Amino acid sequence: MQRILCTFLLLLLSGNVHAALDVFACEPEWAALAQQLAGDKASIYTATGALQDPHRVEARPSLIAKARRANLVVCTGAELEAAWLPVVLRESGNSAVLPGSSGYFEAAHYVVMLEIPARLDRAEGDVHAAGNPHVQTDARNFLPIAEALSKRLIQLDPSNTAYYRQQLAAFNQQWRAAIAKWGQQAAPLKGIPVIVQHRGFPYLNNWLGLKQIAELEPKPGMEPSAAYLGSVLNELQQHPARMVLRAAYQDGRPSEWIAERAHIPAVMLPFTVGGTPQATDLFAMFDDTIQRLLAGLK
Numbered sequence: 689m690q691r692i693l694c695t696f697l698l699l700l701l702s703g704n705v706h707a708a709l710d711v712f713a714c715e716p717e718w719a720a721l722a723q724q725l726a727g728d729k730a731s732i733y734t735a736t737g738a739l740q741d742p743h744r745v746e747a748r749p750s751l752i753a754k755a756r757r758a759n760l761v762v763c764t765g766a767e768l769e770a771a772w773l774p775v776v777l778r779e780s781g782n783s784a785v786l787p788g789s790s791g792y793f794e795a796a797h798y799v800v801m802l803e804i805p806a807r808l809d810r811a812e813g814d815v816h817a818a819g820n821p822h823v824q825t826d827a828r829n830f831l832p833i834a835e836a837l838s839k840r841l842i843q844l845d846p847s848n849t850a851y852y853r854q855q856l857a858a859f860n861q862q863w864r865a866a867i868a869k870w871g872q873q874a875a876p877l878k879g880i881p882v883i884v885q886h887r888g889f890p891y892l893n894n895w896l897g898l899k900q901i902a903e904l905e906p907k908p909g910m911e912p913s914a915a916y917l918g919s920v921l922n923e924l925q926q927h928p929a930r931m932v933l934r935a936a937y938q939d940g941r942p943s944e945w946i947a948e949r950a951h952i953p954a955v956m957l958p959f960t961v962g963g964t965p966q967a968t969d970l971f972a973m974f975d976d977t978i979q980r981l982l983a984g985l986k
C-alpha cells in the first residue's frame with residue numbers, strides 16, 4: 689500500500705512539472721525567438737510552415753484548438769495574418785489572447801515600418817495599411833522585438849522573471865555579435881542591384897544596402913504574366929541586375945524565367961526558420977541568407 693501511495697505521489701508531482709506558458713506562434717521566426725527567450729518555460733506551437741505562404745492560411749480546426757489553449761499568441765501583425773488569424777482567434781473563444789489583451793503580441797509594433805502606403809487602394813494589390821509586414825528579414829529588428837516579447841513573458845509569468853531576464857541578456861549578447869559578423873560578411877553586397885519576385889525584402893535591402901530595381905509581380909500578391917515578365921526583361925537591358933531574389937515558399941518559375949534570359953542567378957532565400965535545410969534556427973537563418981546572397985555574386 690505504501691509503495692502504491694509513493695508511486696501515486698511521484699506521478700502527481702511529475703504531472704505538475706510542465707511549461708508555464710502555452711505559446712501560439714503564427715510564423716516560424718517568432719516560434720524560434722520565443723524558444724530563445726522562454727526555453728523550457730514555454731510550450732510553443734507554430735501555426736504555419738516555412739514553405740507556406742503566411743498570407744494565405746486556412747483557419748483549420750487544429751489551429752483553433754491550439755489557440756483555445758494558448759496563453760500567448762505571437763504574430764507578425766501589420767495585417768500579414770488578416771486572412772486567417774481573426775477567424776482562428778474568434779472561433780477559439782479564448783478572450784485572453786484577443787487583440788488588445790496581454791496574451792496577444794504583434795512583432796510589427798516594435799520596429800520602424802517600411803513602405804507605409806500613402807493611400808489605401810485594394811486595386812493596387814496586397815497592400816498593408818501599417819506598412820510592409822516582412823520585418824523578420826532585417827536581423828536588427830529582432831533586438832527591440834525580443835525586448836518587448838521578454839517583457840510580455842514576464843507579465844504573463846512573473847514567477848520566472850529572473851529566468852526570462854537571463855535568457856534575454858544572453859540572446860542580446862549573442863545576437864549583437866552575430867549582427868556585427870553578418871555586417872562584415874555582407875559588405876560586398878552593398879549597392880548591388882537586385883530584382884525581387886515578391887515585395888518581401890525591403891527590410892533586408894535596407895539592412896544590407898541592396899538596391900532593388902524591379903519586382904516580378906505587377907502588383908503585390910499578383911502572379912506575373914508572360915507579357916509582364918517580358919517587360920521586366922526589357923527594363924533590365926537599361927538597368928541590369930546582378931541577381932533575382934525569392935522566398936523559399938514561392939514558386940520559383942518566374943525567377944528562373946528571368947534568370948535564364950537575363951543571365952543572372954536566381955537566389956532562393958530561407959525567409960524564415962526552416963525555409964532551407966541550413967536555416968535550422970534564427971542564427972542559421974541569417975547565416976544561410978548571407979551565404980546565399982554572396983554566392984549569387986560569383
